[in-house]
Amino acid sequence: MTDNRLVIFDMDGVLIDSEKFYMKSEQRVVESFGKKASIRDFRKYCGMTQTNIWSGIKSDFDLPKSVDELKVQGKESLEYLFETEPVELISGVLETLKGLKEGNVPMAVASSTGKKLILEHLTQLGIKDYFSLIKSAEEVGASKPNPKIFLETAKEFGVTPDKCLVVEDSTNGILAAKHADMYCLAFSxxxxxPIDQSKADKITDDLRVLTPKFVEMVLV
Incomplete structure (x- = not known):
C-alpha cells in the first residue's frame, strides 16, 4: 500500500479502555458536592476537552466551583484512579495495529486528552511506536466536534482528508471526523x-475489521 493514506485513531475508548476512568472521576467530583449522579450521566462528555467537559458538568449539576477549580479537582480524582486501577488496551487493538503495520499503513493518534497523558498511556501499554504522529487537541486549540485536530493531523502528515480513515467512539469525535470530510469507522x-454513532460511515464492535484491505477498499 502506498503511503498516501492515513489511519487516525482516537485514544480513549478506541485504543485504551479509559472512558470508565473519566466517567468515574467526574461522578466522584459531582458527588463531593452532595449531588446524586450515575456514571451514565457522563457518557455524553466522552471525546471532549477537559474545559468543555467541566463547563457542561458545572451547568448540568449547578456546581458552585469555577470551571478551572473543577478541572483541578477532576484531574486529581482521575490521577488517583489511574494510579490505583489498571488501564488496559481495548480488545483487538494489538492485532489491528500489527496488521496495519505489516500492510505498511501509516497511523496517527488524534485525541482530546493532554499530550503528556497520551504519551504516558501509549508508552506504558507498549503501542506508542506504531504511530508516526501523535496530536492532542490542546495543541490545536479546539475540541471535537470541531474538525481542526483531524485536519491538522492530515496536513502535518501530508495527506488530503479524503485519504484519511478516522477510528472514533464518541458522538463528538465522529462529528469531527465527518466535518473534516474523512471516512469514519465507529467502535461500539x-x-x-450505546451512544449516538449514526453519523459514522460504518459501526463495528470488533476493531479487527480494520485491515489493510479494508483501508484500501474505503479510501479509494
Whole structure:
C-alpha cells in the first residue's frame, strides 16, 4: 500500500479502555458536592476537552466551583484512579495495529486528552511506536466536534482528508471526523451503554475489521 493514506485513531475508548476512568472521576467530583449522579450521566462528555467537559458538568449539576477549580479537582480524582486501577488496551487493538503495520499503513493518534497523558498511556501499554504522529487537541486549540485536530493531523502528515480513515467512539469525535470530510469507522464497545454513532460511515464492535484491505477498499 502506498503511503498516501492515513489511519487516525482516537485514544480513549478506541485504543485504551479509559472512558470508565473519566466517567468515574467526574461522578466522584459531582458527588463531593452532595449531588446524586450515575456514571451514565457522563457518557455524553466522552471525546471532549477537559474545559468543555467541566463547563457542561458545572451547568448540568449547578456546581458552585469555577470551571478551572473543577478541572483541578477532576484531574486529581482521575490521577488517583489511574494510579490505583489498571488501564488496559481495548480488545483487538494489538492485532489491528500489527496488521496495519505489516500492510505498511501509516497511523496517527488524534485525541482530546493532554499530550503528556497520551504519551504516558501509549508508552506504558507498549503501542506508542506504531504511530508516526501523535496530536492532542490542546495543541490545536479546539475540541471535537470541531474538525481542526483531524485536519491538522492530515496536513502535518501530508495527506488530503479524503485519504484519511478516522477510528472514533464518541458522538463528538465522529462529528469531527465527518466535518473534516474523512471516512469514519465507529467502535461500539459492547461493555458500555450505546451512544449516538449514526453519523459514522460504518459501526463495528470488533476493531479487527480494520485491515489493510479494508483501508484500501474505503479510501479509494
Amino acid at each position: 464497545n459492547p461493555e458500555y451503554d
